[in-house]
Amino acid sequence: MSNIYTYRYSGPAAYHSLVGQIMASLGFVGGHRPAPTGAAVLLREENRRFFLQCTYGNGHTAQHFSATVKGTDIPRQVKRELLHWYDQWQGKTRGPWGILTGVRPTKLVHRLWDQGYSEETIENILQEEYEVAKETARFLVNMARLQRPYVAVQPKRAALYIGIPYCSGHCLYCSFPSRTVTHEPVSRLSRFAEALVKDVEDWAALCAQYDLQVQSIYIGGGTPTCLSVQFLQPLLQVVQQHFSSAGEWTVEAGRPDTATLEKLTLLRRCGVNRISVNPQTMQQSLLDRLGRNHRVEDIYDMYEHCRQLGFPVINMDFIAGLPQQTVVDMEENMKIVCQLQAENVTIHTLALKKSAPLFQHPLRQYIPEAATVEKMLAICRQYLRHNGYIPYYMYRQKYMATNFANIGYARPGTISTYNIEMMEERQTVLAAGPGGATKFLTGPYSLAKLYEPKDIDAYIQALPDKIQERHRMCARIYGGEDT
Numbered sequence: 001m002s003n004i005y006t007y008r009y010s011g012p013a014a015y016h017s018l019v020g021q022i023m024a025s026l027g028f029v030g031g032h033r034p035a036p037t038g039a040a041v042l043l044r045e046e047n048r049r050f051f052l053q054c055t056y057g058n059g060h061t062a063q064h065f066s067a068t069v070k071g072t073d074i075p076r077q078v079k080r081e082l083l084h085w086y087d088q089w090q091g092k093t094r095g096p097w098g099i100l101t102g103v104r105p106t107k108l109v110h111r112l113w114d115q116g117y118s119e120e121t122i123e124n125i126l127q128e129e130y131e132v133a134k135e136t137a138r139f140l141v142n143m144a145r146l147q148r149p150y151v152a153v154q155p156k157r158a159a160l161y162i163g164i165p166y167c168s169g170h171c172l173y174c175s176f177p178s179r180t181v182t183h184e185p186v187s188r189l190s191r192f193a194e195a196l197v198k199d200v201e202d203w204a205a206l207c208a209q210y211d212l213q214v215q216s217i218y219i220g221g222g223t224p225t226c227l228s229v230q231f232l233q234p235l236l237q238v239v240q241q242h243f244s245s246a247g248e249w250t251v252e253a254g255r256p257d258t259a260t261l262e263k264l265t266l267l268r269r270c271g272v273n274r275i276s277v278n279p280q281t282m283q284q285s286l287l288d289r290l291g292r293n294h295r296v297e298d299i300y301d302m303y304e305h306c307r308q309l310g311f312p313v314i315n316m317d318f319i320a321g322l323p324q325q326t327v328v329d330m331e332e333n334m335k336i337v338c339q340l341q342a343e344n345v346t347i348h349t350l351a352l353k354k355s356a357p358l359f360q361h362p363l364r365q366y367i368p369e370a371a372t373v374e375k376m377l378a379i380c381r382q383y384l385r386h387n388g389y390i391p392y393y394m395y396r397q398k399y400m401a402t403n404f405a406n407i408g409y410a411r412p413g414t415i416s417t418y419n420i421e422m423m424e425e426r427q428t429v430l431a432a433g434p435g436g437a438t439k440f441l442t443g444p445y446s447l448a449k450l451y452e453p454k455d456i457d458a459y460i461q462a463l464p465d466k467i468q469e470r471h472r473m474c475a476r477i478y479g480g481e482d483t
């Protein structure tokens with residue numbers, strides 16, 4: 001496992017986020033972190049010409065690069081230089097993603113499609129201008145073709161996201177700031193559940209007022225099913241009451257230790273038609289080391305309950321690259337999921353973030369090498385494709401030095417439109433709950449955003465103000481008011 005290095009940037013503020021995104025894709029973290037500097041970037045503008053300098057170093061060796069950046073697309077030139085210099089310093093060549101560093105690469109394909117380019121031309125542009133490998137370009141175009149019917153802009157169509165930031169314990173690899181539900185006083189859980197119901201009711205009122213049609217609902221977290229029935233039931237009922245016309249309703253029931261038969265029955269009775277059973281991996285020794293606190297048999301039992309209750313779509317998440325995980329483990333996972341015939345399978349690649357307990361944990365040194373992870377991903381592709389799954393949405397991790405992507409696979413007729421719409425950002429997303437990010441579509445490529453505080457107490461306190469703010473935004477966007 002390599003060390004963590006920071007980057008420093010000096011130059012026009014307008015390029016700060018671009019440089020940050022490029023450095024993140026190379027595995028560097030922000031300059032304020034307590035870690036040695038691995039990259040120093042300087043961008044200077046003089047008489048409409050840009051001079052770019054960068055020093056890459058690791059404490060033992062360093063290499064300095066400089067160039068004048070010309071052309072009409074300065075951001076892309078800056079990106080190209082910084083990535084190529086890094087490769088030169090590392091003695092590598094660009095991987096299959098070329099200079100595409102964004103989290104959502106299919107967005108670019110859709111934009112090119114919108115401009116009227118043919119599939120063949122888009123593949124050529126990806127290869128020539130973004131240095132993407134031929135197979136990757138073909139993969140992206142195929143995926144975008146599949147998504148195309150779901151990305152048509154319809155201003156009054158929306159998805160509803162409800163976030164529940166509680167879990168039954170914290171998994172070693174996870175950077176999500178969840179709270180452990182069993183450590184929480186009932187009074188706080190009660191205040192949180194009440195606030196969340198108010199939050200959802202308010203969205204229902206706004207949808208009625210402005211004729212917004214919620215077509216998909218996603219309750220995620222955390223692990224929503226770690227809430228007791230006492231708190232889960234009122235929330236599910238309010239969603240059922242106001243949003244019954246949504247065709248798709250997903251609930252993440254990530255850990256089987258939280259999904260009792262009683263809760264699963266409640267979910268199904270209220271109308272949930274997609275459920276995520278997320279084993280991450282199917283080896284007991286790995287689950288124990290990761291702090292998952294349940295048995296492999298619990299995953300099978302939960303899956304069986306979901307089938308008996310008639311959930312039409314079951315999704316299963318797996319992670320490639322867990323500490324001490326082997327290629328054989330991953331092959332076993334794929335054999336199991338294909339035997340179970342889960343409708344959707346999502347393959348994530350471990351992205352080690354500083355806020356995950358694993359970052360400081362001795363097991364960190366046992367994270368498999370990139371080449372091993374690549375073998376795991378190849379096995380997943382092979383098994384899933386052979387068993388009739390198609391890759392239909394993807395995203396790349398922002399802070400990932402390697403060339404991996406997280407990919408959602410589905411059996412024909414079972415894709416999650418919510419996942420596509422979230423990734424492609426072509427639809428309004430109304431968010432309820434701490435850390436929620438509401439995105440109102442204000443044009444084909446523009447969004448007006450509103451964020452909820454991540455901290456649960458801050459969320460409860462800020463909710464009345466946030467509700468007022470969203471009403472003002474809706475009046476402006478849908479009511480034509482100049483507020």
Ligand code: SF4
Nearest residue numbers: 167170171174176222
């Ligand atoms: S991986 Fe899922 S269950 Fe584990 S801590 Fe993160 S959000 Fe909670």
